[in-house]
Amino acid sequence: MKINWGTGIVIAIIGFITFIMYYVVTMTTSKSFDHDLVTDKYYQKELSYQQEINALKNAADLKENISIRKTEKGLFINFPEDFDINKIRGKVFLYRPSNKQLDFELPISLSNNYLLVPENRLLGGRWNIEVSWKYQDKNFLFKEEIIY
Known part of the structure; x- marks a missing residue:
């Protein structure tokens, strides 16, 4: 053929x-x-971006900023020692870029100058941590990427 x-x-x-x-x-x-998009309310978040920049600048101006360390119990988020822990309010948002279902948020309630994120909530891999907190009517924001 x-x-x-x-x-x-x-x-x-x-x-x-x-x-x-x-x-x-x-x-x-x-x-x-x-x-998916990084966040569901992408455009609303963009409108409040200047407040986020100001909060990041406030945190950078501190003589001691938040520090994060990994332990076998979980993730310790240490707040500045010279602040009164009873006046710190805010939230910790952990964002997993690879899986939206693993994202979670914790309110900040301190009895010491640190907050413990339990190890069972964190799977191995990359996490973006965003600590948004307020002290004496001043907003602060701390962002960091970690590999857990």
């Missing part, structure tokens, strides 16, 4: 269209290619 050039072009076009359709269906239905 002999195939002329017109038939060859039609077969090539049909093959290309079949490949593209397979690729599109695979990309839209596969869970491994499911990507």
Whole structure:
């Protein structure tokens, strides 16, 4: 059987269209290619970005900022020693870039100058930590990326 050039072009076009359709269906239905925005309320968060910049500057101006260290019990978030721990209010947000379901938030309630994030809440891998806190009507923000 002999195939002329017109038939060859039609077969090539049909093959290309079949490949593209397979690729599109695979990309839209596969869970491994499911990507989300960093945050659900992306545009609302952008509007409050200047307040975030001011809080980061306030934290950078401290003589002692928050420090984080890993232990077998979990993650210790140490607050400055010269602050009254009863007046510190805020939250700790742990963001997992690879899996949105692992993100969680903890309120800051201190009995010592540190907050412990339990080890069982943290899976191995990269975490973005955001500590947003307020002391004497002044906002502070600490951000860090860690590998746990």
